[in-house]
Amino acid sequence: MAETALAPVPAPLALPPLTEQRLGNGLVVVAAEQPHAPLASFCLAFRAGSARDPRGKSGLADFVVELLRRGTRRRAASAIDEALELMGVDLRLETSPDSTVITATLPVEHLEPAMALVAELLRAPAFPPKEVIAARRRTLALLATDLDDPATLASEAICRAALGKHPYAHSGRGTRRDVATFGRADCVAWHERWIRPDGTTLVVAGDLPGSAAIELARALFEGWSGPQTVERPVPPVATIAGKPILLVDKPEANQAQIRLASNGPERLYPKLVAARLSSQMLGGSFASRLMDAIRVSRGLSYGVSSYFTETEAGGLFVVSSYTETRSVRELIDVALEEARLYREEGPSQDELARAKRYTNGLFPLSLETVDQLARALVEMKRFGRGADWLERYRERVLEVSAEEARTQAQRFFLGAGWAAAVVGEAKALLPALEGL
Numbered sequence: 460m461a462e463t464a465l466a467p468v469p470a471p472l473a474l475p476p477l478t479e480q481r482l483g484n485g486l487v488v489v490a491a492e493q494p495h496a497p498l499a500s501f502c503l504a505f506r507a508g509s510a511r512d513p514r515g516k517s518g519l520a521d522f523v524v525e526l527l528r529r530g531t532r533r534r535a536a537s538a539i540d541e542a543l544e545l546m547g548v549d550l551r552l553e554t555s556p557d558s559t560v561i562t563a564t565l566p567v568e569h570l571e572p573a574m575a576l577v578a579e580l581l582r583a584p585a586f587p588p589k590e591v592i593a594a595r596r597r598t599l600a601l602l603a604t605d606l607d608d609p610a611t612l613a614s615e616a617i618c619r620a621a622l623g624k625h626p627y628a629h630s631g632r633g634t635r636r637d638v639a640t641f642g643r644a645d646c647v648a649w650h651e652r653w654i655r656p657d658g659t660t661l662v663v664a665g666d667l668p669g670s671a672a673i674e675l676a677r678a679l680f681e682g683w684s685g686p687q688t689v690e691r692p693v694p695p696v697a698t699i700a701g702k703p704i705l706l707v708d709k710p711e712a713n714q715a716q717i718r719l720a721s722n723g724p725e726r727l728y729p730k731l732v733a734a735r736l737s738s739q740m741l742g743g744s745f746a747s748r749l750m751d752a753i754r755v756s757r758g759l760s761y762g763v764s765s766y767f768t769e770t771e772a773g774g775l776f777v778v779s780s781y782t783e784t785r786s787v788r789e790l791i792d793v794a795l796e797e798a799r800l801y802r803e804e805g806p807s808q809d810e811l812a813r814a815k816r817y818t819n820g821l822f823p824l825s826l827e828t829v830d831q832l833a834r835a836l837v838e839m840k841r842f843g844r845g846a847d848w849l850e851r852y853r854e855r856v857l858e859v860s861a862e863e864a865r866t867q868a869q870r871f872f873l874g875a876g877w878a879a880a881v882v883g884e885a886k887a888l889l890p891a892l893e894g895l
Contacts, residue, residue, distance in 0.1 A: 469819055469853045472826070477836075478669025482681050485657030489836055490672035491664040493829060499567040499665025501574060502833040503581070504841040505559040507653035510626035510693045510770075515640070518633015521554045522594060522641055523649045527561075528552065529590040532583045536590060539576070548573050549830075556627050557693070557726070557771040558841060559654070564830040567665045571675060574663075578679040581654055586646040595641050602635050609716040609882040610781070612707050616880035617718035617777060620705035626693055627770055655685025660840040664833040696773030698722055699876035704892055708885035715883030716781045719794060721873045723767045723776040726842050730867060731769070732855040737864040738765050740806045740814045741798065741872060742778055748810075752797050753780060759790045767871075771842070776871045784883055788891035791879065798873040805865025819853040 478490040512519045528543075528550065529536040543550055546569040551562045561581075565573050605611045615630045622628035632638075661680070663672040699722055709715075724734050735743075742749035742765030753763045760782045768774035778798075782790045806814070826832050826849070839848050879895065881888055 469857075472823065472850045472853065474850060475664070475832075476669060478673060480673045480677075482656070482677060484681065484684055485659070486676070486680050486683070487660045487840060488673055488676040488680075489660065489662045489840055490667075490669035491662065491832060491836060492667065492669050492672075493664055493832075494666055496664075496666045496829055497567065498564055498829050499570045499663070499667070500562065500564040500828075500830040500833040501570070501577075501661065501663045502560065502562045502830070502837040503577075504660045504837045505654055506557075506658040506841070508554045508556050508558045509629070509631040510556045510772075511649075511653055512626070512629070512633070513645075513649070515637060516633075516645060517629040517637045518598065518631065519637075519641060519645055519649050520559065520653070521631050521633070522598060522638065523646045523654075524552045524554050524559055524561075525598075526586055526590060526594055526646055527580045527584050527650075527654075529594065530585040530587045531579050532585050533579065536587075539580070542572075542576055546573050546576075548576075550577070554631055555770075556631070560834070560837070562830055562834060564828075567667065570663075570665060570667065574675060574679055578683075582683050584646075584650060586643050586650075588643055591641065591643050591646060595638060598632065598638050599635055602632060602638065605632070609709055609712065609714070612709075613716035613718045613880050613882045614779070616705045616707050616882065617720045617878060618775070620703050620880045621699055621720040621775055621878035622696060625696055627696065627768075627772070627774075652686060652688075656680060656683050657685055660837050662833045662837040662840070664829045664836070693772040696722065696725075696770075696775075699878055702877055702879070702895060704879045704881070704895060706885055706888060706892065707880065707882040709883050710885075712883045713784055714781055715784050715787045715881050715888060717779070717787060717790060718880045719778040719791065719873055719877060720775045720879075721871060721877040723774040723871050724769065725773045726769050726771045727844070730863070732852070733859045733863045734767065734867040734871060736811075736814055736818060736856060736859050737806070737867040737872075738767060738776065739818065740810050740864065741765050741801050741868065744814070744817060746813060746817075748797050748801060749778065749780075749794060752793050753790060757789070757793065759786050759793070763794070776873070778873070784887050787881060787883065787888060791895065795873055798868075802865070802868045802872055802874065805861050805868065808861060811859070811861050811864065815856050815859070818856050822853055822856075
């Protein structure tokens with residue numbers, strides 16, 4: 460059967476009217492007009508995340524961003540919390556390796572005061588010493604909790620094993636040793652250097668004219684300035700050499716968490732859609748090859764997945780699973796063999812058609828709400844994707860051929876160089892890992 464009969468070409472995704480303006484301080488403002496939407500959302504993306512943590516201060520970006528809502532020069536943390544609650548604002552502050560993203564979703568009638576409050580958080584944080592101490596205590600407690608979570612330990616360990624000393628290698632939450640040294644001066648310095656308007660994108664989505672959203676942003680942010688410095692880009696991720704394996708001892712554990720990783724695409728990789736689709740067929744859905752081989756056929760685990768980290772300077776392709784200690788080597792061998800077969804054969808036409816239907820069926824659901832739209836647009840602008848990235852995404856999915864999917868597998872899927880991280884009882888696992 461012809462593939463076009465299985466996967467008809469979808470109509471281009473209709474985005475709301477967009478208005479864009481670059482302010483004098485370098486802040487790029489994008490307004491997405493959505494008539495009759497009961498909620499509005501605005502999203503800011505800064506060009507700095509955990510990869511910009513200073514040496515010996517891992518976790519500082521995440522720490523600073525958490526503290527932004529814990530007091531300004533005018534308001535205490537309690538007053539900020541009260542104002543957000545009264546306006547019905549859902550405020551999220553997040554860091555990733557490459558970005559700091561702040562998203563607020565709220566009733567549209569409160570858009571102006573809510574944006575004014577967030578502008579105050581960004582432009583005039585106080586970093587009160589007592590809040591710094593409290594945040595440090597909370598973070599250290601969370602890090603202690605992480606030590607009891609094998610899945611978290613494995614996800615952190617694979618980054619260290621695959622990335623070495625690269626800025627992407629450390630956990631965004633940091634280490635206990637580094638977090639214990641954080642003080643107010645560290646917070647002030649990181650904020651002044653990285654939370655700045657130039658290179659930052661603001662998206663406003665909701666039921667107001669684009670021109671009104673632009674003028675509101677201008678009134679609140681035009682007078683904001685930052686340091687006039689040009690920052691060096693994050694260095695490219697090196698090619699993984701050999702097969703480094705990191706074993707994290709979890710005494711008396713009867714299960715093990717497993718991560719395998721090879722080099723993956725950078726954020727703006729031209730064939731990213733094809734790479735994503737190929738990963739989905741190998742391990743990105745319940746119908747994937749890894750799920751069939753590891754869960755359905757052999758019962759080695761209830762769950763296995765594959766994904767890309769998609770960081771700006773080069774990412775990782777990761778296979779994630781868990782199993783009983785006695786089955787660790789078998790699961791790793793099966794995963795490596797399935798990746799090898801997929802690199803050699805590529806997907807069948809049936810696998811490809813199913814993956815395309817699945818991807819294109821879910822894609823519109825990722826843009827249903829105003830906050831989803833704002834975040835998608837801010838990512839598109841933040842990373843310099845073309846204006847048709849969202850509108851033509853489903854068309855690009857349909858353009859992927861089986862040979863193109865195979866090409867991406869050959870490039871990224873656990874070939875010549877890969878790393879492994881295993882968390883479990885070391886004395887029981889060491890013999891099983893020999894010879895990998």
